[in-house]
Every structure is written in structure tokens, then in C-alpha cells.
Amino acid sequence: MAALLRSLLAASEKAARIAQLCRQEEALFSLLIEEKRGADKNKKFLQDFKTLADVLIQEVIKHDVGKEFPELQDHIRGEESNKFENGLGETVVVQVCSTQEETAALLQKVLDRNWTAAELLAAAIHQEMVLSDPALDDVTMTISTESLAVWIDPIDSTNQYIRGCGNVVPVDGIYPSGLHSALVLIGVYNRHSGEPILGIINEPFFQEALPAHRWQSKYYWGIAYRGTNLSSLSQPQLQASPRVVLSSNEKAGLQKALAPLYGEQLCFASGAGYKMLCVALGLAGAYVLSEGSTFKWDSCGPHAILRALGGGIIDLSEALRAWRAGGRDRLPELTYHKPVEGSVGAERWANQGGLVAYVYPEHLKAVMATLAVADAF
Ligand code: 2IP
Ligand code: CA
Numbered sequence: 001m002a003a004l005l006r007s008l009l010a011a012s013e014k015a016a017r018i019a020q021l022c023r024q025e026e027a028l029f030s031l032l033i034e035e036k037r038g039a040d041k042n043k044k045f046l047q048d049f050k051t052l053a054d055v056l057i058q059e060v061i062k063h064d065v066g067k068e069f070p071e072l073q074d075h076i077r078g079e080e081s082n083k084f085e086n087g088l089g090e091t092v093v094v095q096v097c098s099t100q101e102e103t104a105a106l107l108q109k110v111l112d113r114n115w116t117a118a119e120l121l122a123a124a125i126h127q128e129m130v131l132s133d134p135a136l137d138d139v140t141m142t143i144s145t146e147s148l149a150v151w152i153d154p155i156d157s158t159n160q161y162i163r164g165c166g167n168v169v170p171v172d173g174i175y176p177s178g179l180h181s182a183l184v185l186i187g188v189y190n191r192h193s194g195e196p197i198l199g200i201i202n203e204p205f206f207q208e209a210l211p212a213h214r215w216q217s218k219y220y221w222g223i224a225y226r227g228t229n230l231s232s233l234s235q236p237q238l239q240a241s242p243r244v245v246l247s248s249n250e251k252a253g254l255q256k257a258l259a260p261l262y263g264e265q266l267c268f269a270s271g272a273g274y275k276m277l278c279v280a281l282g283l284a285g286a287y288v289l290s291e292g293s294t295f296k297w298d299s300c301g302p303h304a305i306l307r308a309l310g311g312g313i314i315d316l317s318e319a320l321r322a323w324r325a326g327g328r329d330r331l332p333e334l335t336y337h338k339p340v341e342g343s344v345g346a347e348r349w350a351n352q353g354g355l356v357a358y359v360y361p362e363h364l365k366a367v368m369a370t371l372a373v374a375d376a377f
Contacts, residue, residue, distance in 0.1 A: 002139040007068045008150075008186050008200050009136075009219055010129040011061040015184045016204035016217035018060065018124050019155055022053045023164055023179075024214070027116040052110060055080045055094050057154035060125050061186065063096035069145050075191065078152035079297050079346065084110050100126040135232060143225055147192055151336060153185040153297040157271030166208060166215075173283045174245065174269050179205035179215075181271030187300025187336065194335030198223045199304030201277050220280065222308030231308040236282020238360050243267055244367070245275045245284035247293070254290040257374030261366055276302030276357045280309060285363040288371075290316065292352035299351055300336050309359050316371075317353030323372045331364065 022028045058078040066073035082094045092110050097103040104115070104122035111117045155161050161182035168178030175181055182205060188198035199222050206218035222231035243265040244258060255266060267284065269275050272294040275287040280302065303313045312333050319331040334355060339348035358364040 002136060002141065004065075004069065004145060004148075004188070005139055005198060005221060005223070006131060006136055007065050008061075008188070008198070009133070009221060010131045011064045012184050012186055012200050012202035012219055013131065013217060014060055014064065014124070014127065014129050015057040015154060016202045016219075017127070018057050018121070019053065019161070019182065019184065019204040020215045020217070021120065021124050023161075025120050027114070027120060052084065052094070054154045054158065055082050055084060056107075056121065056125065057184065058082070058152050059095055061152050061154070065150070071145055072148060072150060075149035076152065077150070077297075078154060079295065080154065088112065096125055139223070139230060141223065141225060141228060141230070143197070147190055148188050148197065149191045149337070151185075151187045151189070151297040151300040153183075153273065153295075153301075156183045156185050156273040156298060157181040160270050166205065171267060172243070173281075174267055174278050175274070176248075176268055177270045181269060181274035183271060183273040183277065185273045185298065185301040187297070187302075187304055189300055189304075189336040191337055194337035196300050196304035196307060196334075196336060197225050199301035199308075201273060201280075201301055201305060203277075220277070220305060222280075222305030224304055224307035229308040229310070231305060233280055233305065233309060235309050236280075236359060238362070239282070239285060241265065242285020242363055243283075244286045244288055245269055245278050246287070247272075247275070247289060249293075250288075251290050254288065254371075257371055258288065258367070261370040272298040273302055276306065276313070279311070279357045279359060280305050282359070285358070285360065286367050287355075287357040288316070288367055289356075290354045292347075292350045292354065294351045294355065295346060296334075296336050296349040296351070299334055299355065299357075302357070303334060306357060306359060311357070311359035311361070311364075313355050313357045314364065315351065315353040316355050319356070319368060320372060323368050328365070328368070331368070 058080050062076045084092050084094050100122045104118045108115050108118035165178040168175050184202040186200040189196045202219040204217045205215045207216050209216050220232050244262045245267050248268040278284045279287050314331045
């Protein structure tokens with residue numbers, strides 16, 4: 001398990017470097033933002049470049065982790081497909097090749113022959129990552145990788161990543177928008193039970209280092225396995241009057257329903273993963289979402305970290321049903337192995353019933369008790 005944790009953390013660091021690079025190197029950055037100026041054909045290609053950053057990161061994680069753990073190779077999945085159409089109408093399967101030169105040659109086909117961009121990306125993809133983190137030496141747990149699978153969200157909060165605002169001011173520690181909410185999310189779950197077991201959240205834009213204004217990343221991890229919980233984070237302090245964090249698009253009905261509990265304490269932030277991180281850090285007591293707008297790759301990694309801290313993420317609509325029927329002690333947690341029946345495409349993996357993310361069961365119960373009697377629910 002320690003080896004798997006190390007491998008995933010190293011992959012998340014490489015992913016963070018690629019995400020930073022696409023914003024810091026002119027040749028790549030211009031592709032990210034040029035869409036606004038481009039002609040029609042160009043527009044389509046440049047629109048695709050955003051997805052390319054996502055696809056590449058996903059492929060790099062798959063490649064690096066799959067090389068060390070071949071038994072996981074076919075069980076590492078994410079939001080993106082690696083089939084890619086460039087502006088010339090050619091379909092290219094994006095993958096990490098055995099050498100940097102081969103990867104650059106493949107990428108320039110996707111990048112409409114832009115060699116500078118292709119070479120920069122290939123160098124980042126093939127760099128050796130050295131992880132020096134003494135805290136990892138204490139992780140000695142063993143579990144068989146045979147029954148595990150992995151969900152990846154290469155860049156969560158893509159909109160904020162593209163917009164790229166690095167100087168948003170936090171409100172009581174929470175960034176309402178901006179680069180801080182763009183995260184790399186990796187979650188490992190049990191293929192048979194669907195339980196989240198190991199999670200990594202990497203913040204590629206944690207802080208900007210002077211004088212060069214280079215972004216530095218930070219990662220967090222958690223493991224919850226057979227009653228043993230380990231995390232890079234400590235359990236946050238239980239606040240008497242917690243805040244709840246919501247999507248800025250959250251329905252007015254839910255906001256109104258939560259008012260008796262949180263009143264003025266509602267706050268809003270972009271990024272599903274970022275809101276879950278705010279809960280893990282104790283910046284919010286709960287993240288409540290009334291809709292099915294998150295997916296397994298958004299929640300699996302953060303869910304494992306929250307479990308390691310004594311909390312979790314429940315399915316809101318199922319939990320309300322259980323609560324109203326009197327089953328209040330073991331509310332249904334999200335699982336990660338089964339698609340939604342009758343749905344197609346990404347919707348198969350949606351967290352359809354909405355969710356509540358929490359560390360302290362007291363907060364979860366307060367939210368449930370409030371919503372269970374609200375008219376809108
Ligand atoms: C999105 C992203 C959005 C979030 C949405 C996720 O993932 O995290 O920010 O909406 O639920 O699926 P909101 O910001 O309203 O919480 P992606 O950026 O990877 O599409
Ligand atoms: Ca996402």
C-alpha cells in the first residue's frame with residue numbers, strides 16, 4: 001500500500017507540473033487562451049487543447065502507475081477518452097510512448113504540428129519524479145491491489161483553470177473561485193464493494209513563489225481500510241457553529257432550506273473537489289449539493305480522505321429517504337463501482353442523488369435533520 005501511495009503521489013505531482021506548465025509556458029498558454037481570438041477551424045482545435053491537457057494528465061497517471069502495478073492497468077479510469085481529433089480532421093490516440101521523442105512526435109500531430117508545444121509537453125511527461133516525504137515512511141499497511149480500481153479527475157474545475165485567475169482573495173480561508181480550485185483528484189476503491197480506500201488531492205496552484213512567480217503544488221492523502229485510518233491531514237477542530245459550502249449554481253430551494261441551520265454562514269466556491277477539500281481542512285463543516293452534477297472521478301479521492309478523518313460523503317436523496325423512514329444511524333455513503341442503470345456516457349458515473357460531504361457525523365446529522373423537514377425537499 002505504501003508503494004501504491006508513493007506511486008500515485010508521484011503521478012499527482014507530475015500531473016500538477018503539467019497543469020502548471022500549460023499555464024506558464026507561452027507556447028502552451030497561448031493555446032489555452034487563444035480560443036477567444038481564433039477563426040472557426042482554429043476555434044475547434046483550440047477548444048480541444050483544453051481537453052488535451054486533461055487527457056494527457058490522465059494518460060500520464062495511467063502510464064506511470066500502470067507500469068509499476070500492471071494488475072491495475074485495466075482498472076484506471078477517468079473522465080476523458082484518449083481518442084482525439086485535431087484541427088485537420090485526423091484521429092489520434094493520445095498515449096505516453098516509450099521514449100520522449102516518440103511522445104513528442106505523437107503530440108505534434110494533435111497539436112497541428114506545433115513542435116515547440118509538443119516537445120515541452122513530452123519533456124514534462126517523461127521527467128523522473130523524486131518524492132521526498134519522510135511521513136510516507138510510516139505507512140506500512142498492506143492490501144492486495146488485485147481488488148482495487150482507480151478514478152482520476154485530471155483537472156477538476158477546468159473552467160477556473162482556463163480562466164486562470166491567480167489573485168482571488170480567500171474569504172475566511174475559502175477561495176470562492178480562481179486557480180486555487182483547480183485540483184488533480186485520484187481515488188482508489190474496492191472493485192467488489194465500491195468503497196473508497198485511498199485518496200489524493202493535489203493542488204497545482206497552491207502558492208506562487210517569488211521572485212519568479214512559479215506556482216508550487218501541495219498534496220493531501222488519506223487511507224481508510226479495514227478500520228485503519230491514515231492521513232496527511234489531522235482531524236480538524238469541531239466548530240460549534242460551522243459553515244456550509246455550496247456550488248455557486250446551487251438551487252435557491254436548498255439555500256433556503258439550510259437557512260435555519262446556517263443562516264449567514266453559507267459560502268460559495270467553485271470546484272466539487274475543492275469544496276470537499278475545504279471540508280477536509282475544516283474550513284467548512286459540510287458541502288451540500290442537491291443535484292447530480294458531480295461524478296465518481298470528482299468524489300472518490302476526496303471521499304477516501306474524508307473517511308480517513310472520520311467522515312464521508314453520503315448520497316443525499318437516498319439518505320433523505322432513509323432518514324424519513326427512521327434509519328438515521330448508517331446513512332448510505334457513495335460507492336464507486338456501479339454505473340447508474342439506464343444512463344449513457346458520463347451520466348453513467350454521476351452521483352445522481354446529490355451529496356453531503358462531512359468530517360463530523362454531528363454536522364451531517366444537523367444537515368439531514370434540517371433538510372428532512374424543509375418544504376423544498
Ligand atoms: C466539475 C467542476 C465544477 C463542478 C462540477 C464538476 O468538474 O468541479 O466546478 O461544479 O460539479 O463536475 P461547481 O463548481 O458548481 O461545484 P470538471 O471541471 O472536471 O468538469
Ligand atoms: Ca471534475
